Amino acid sequence: MTIKGRLILYCFLLLSLMCGGRVSAARHALEYPSDSVVIPLKPHLLYNVDAAFWFDNREYRGPWQDDRTLFAIRLSPELGVGFADKTGGFHSLMAGVHYIQPMGGNWKDIHVIPTVYYQYQYKGLTMSLGAVPYKHFFRQLPDFLRYDSLAYMYPNIQGALVQYCSRHGFVEAMLDWRGLQRPDQREMFRITIDGEYGYSGFFRYFVGGVAQLNHKANHADPTPHEGICDDAYVSPNIGIDFAKPTPLDTLSLRASYIYGFQRYRREELTYQPQGFMLEFSINWKWVGAKNTFYIGDNLMPLYGRFGADLNQGEPFYQSRLYNRTDIYLYFVRTAFVNCYFSWNMHYVPEGGLQHQQQLIAVFALDGIRKSGKLKGLFEK
Numbered sequence: 001m002t003i004k005g006r007l008i009l010y011c012f013l014l015l016s017l018m019c020g021g022r023v024s025a026a027r028h029a030l031e032y033p034s035d036s037v038v039i040p041l042k043p044h045l046l047y048n049v050d051a052a053f054w055f056d057n058r059e060y061r062g063p064w065q066d067d068r069t070l071f072a073i074r075l076s077p078e079l080g081v082g083f084a085d086k087t088g089g090f091h092s093l094m095a096g097v098h099y100i101q102p103m104g105g106n107w108k109d110i111h112v113i114p115t116v117y118y119q120y121q122y123k124g125l126t127m128s129l130g131a132v133p134y135k136h137f138f139r140q141l142p143d144f145l146r147y148d149s150l151a152y153m154y155p156n157i158q159g160a161l162v163q164y165c166s167r168h169g170f171v172e173a174m175l176d177w178r179g180l181q182r183p184d185q186r187e188m189f190r191i192t193i194d195g196e197y198g199y200s201g202f203f204r205y206f207v208g209g210v211a212q213l214n215h216k217a218n219h220a221d222p223t224p225h226e227g228i229c230d231d232a233y234v235s236p237n238i239g240i241d242f243a244k245p246t247p248l249d250t251l252s253l254r255a256s257y258i259y260g261f262q263r264y265r266r267e268e269l270t271y272q273p274q275g276f277m278l279e280f281s282i283n284w285k286w287v288g289a290k291n292t293f294y295i296g297d298n299l300m301p302l303y304g305r306f307g308a309d310l311n312q313g314e315p316f317y318q319s320r321l322y323n324r325t326d327i328y329l330y331f332v333r334t335a336f337v338n339c340y341f342s343w344n345m346h347y348v349p350e351g352g353l354q355h356q357q358q359l360i361a362v363f364a365l366d367g368i369r370k371s372g373k374l375k376g377l378f379e380k
Contacts, residue, residue, distance in 0.1 A: 043081040046092055049365040050076040050135065052377060054152060059355040064315045064348065070152060071103040076133070078115060089122040098133075098155050115156055128161040135364075138163060138170045139194060140379050143292070143324070144258065144277075144299055144313040145212055145233065151377055159189070169208070171195035179216075179309075183223045186309060190214035190231075203244055209236035209256075216310045227266025229302060229310050234259045239279075250283040260299050262310075273297035286330045288380065294322045319348040328380055336367030338374040 056070040078096035085091065100111040117130030128136060133156055140146065159175035172194055179188035196208030214231035239254030256277040263270045275296015282289050299317040302310055316322045328342035339361040346354045360377055367374050 043083045046078075046080045046082045046094065047365075048078045049363075050078075050133075051361075051363040052076075052155075053359075053361040054377070055357075055359040056148070056152075057357045060346075061351050061354060063350050064318050065354075070149065072152065073101050073103070074152075074155065075099045075101075076115070076155070087122070089120060092119045092121075093117075094119070100153065111153065113154075113156060124165045126161075126163045129159075131156045131158050132161050135375075136161060136163075137174075138165060138172055139196075141192060141194065141212075142210060142235070142256075142313075144294075144317045145192065145210065146312055147308065147314050148378060150308060150312060168199070169195065169197040169206070181217065181220045183220050186219055186226075187217035188215065188309060190312070200244065204241040205239075206241070206254075207236075207238045209234070211235070214310065214312065216306060227264060229265070229306060230261070230263045231302075231310050232261040233299075235277075237277075248282060248284045250281050250288070252279075252281045254279040254281075258294075258296065258299065260297075262300075262302050264302060264305075269302075271301040273299050273301065275299060286333070288328050288330075290326045292322075292324045296320065316346055316348055319350055321349055323347040326380075332361075333373055334367070335370045335372055335374055336364050338362045338376045338380075340376060340380055342380065 052074045054070060054072060058065070058068050058070075060067045076096060076098045078094050080092055080094035082090060082092035094115070094117055096115040098111075098113040098115060100113070102109045113131075115131050115133060117128050117132045119126065119128045119132075119136075126136075134140070134151070135155075140151075157174055157176040159177045161172065161174045163172040164170065173192065175189065175191050177189045179186050181187035190212060191214075192210065192212045194208070194210040196206050198204055198206035211234045212232060216229040216231070218225040218228065235256050235258045237254050237256035239252055241250065241252040243249060243251040256279070258273075258275045258277060260271070260273040262273070273296065275294055278293045280291045294317065298320060300311040300313065300315070301318075303315060303318055316324070323346075325345045326342050327344075328340050330338070330340045332339040340359075342358040342360070344356040344358065346356065348354075360380075362374060362376050364374055
């Protein structure tokens, strides 16, 4: 690269860092071509502010869930430093908080969750260590692994997130250490891996899968030991997106097989639930719909005893047949704001048809400089 070219690249990088925000993996790969020599930069200030608002009204009835309303706002500022190294990697160290204010509550109801993490990016590889916000995931975990109530109140993983993406697909793995062992708290952790490989012809074809190992141990002494539990799933999937030759943004069909392994060691109980899932999604500009149909065994046979300490997914998957239909409408959908209303209908034989209404808005300051569409809390 010529001296003039290096000077232009240096000025561009310096300007982008001074403007704040974080350099994404895709953008970083463009700014650091593999055949160039990158001039190391001194640390520069990085900052970002995210916010999320949710009104979630649940008209549920037993046996798997109760009716309730979740209504809150979450403010998530971050501040840190970042720099590029001579090999083309980008390093950042970020710290911040999630301030969660339930509507109608007072100081006793406020939740403050710290965020501190180191992140390294090199071409398609990203590694994050510490208390890492879920927003960095390429794709949210499926509903049977992550319940929306937990997504509201627990916006970080605590451990490690390793990701790789290319034009053909992605893979990401996490370790989430969910519980520090104390007399009033169990030791708990889970490991997940999710990935997808796609090929685009006349349509887009994709194959992938998700797997999880979840472990619930005991309290520290002197609290009596309750017994150790294990919760594992393996779910391969295959699908096709028909949207390419149409004016639609999404028109996809995905089929998944789910195998689970649940064990309560103290009582020597072991369950191996299995089931099939079919997901259909359609989206066009400001409107969309998604239908998820599951049939099979109870995927959470120990939920009644241990709840979300063991099973982190949607409790409706205790039913042998479950159908969920989401119909949603975007009010604002830009690179830095995503605001939509979703009417969700849940059907299980044990409780019949049940309804959920969600009004959700997400804001990201660093999206002001980006193109594309900001993802909502639940991939909408």
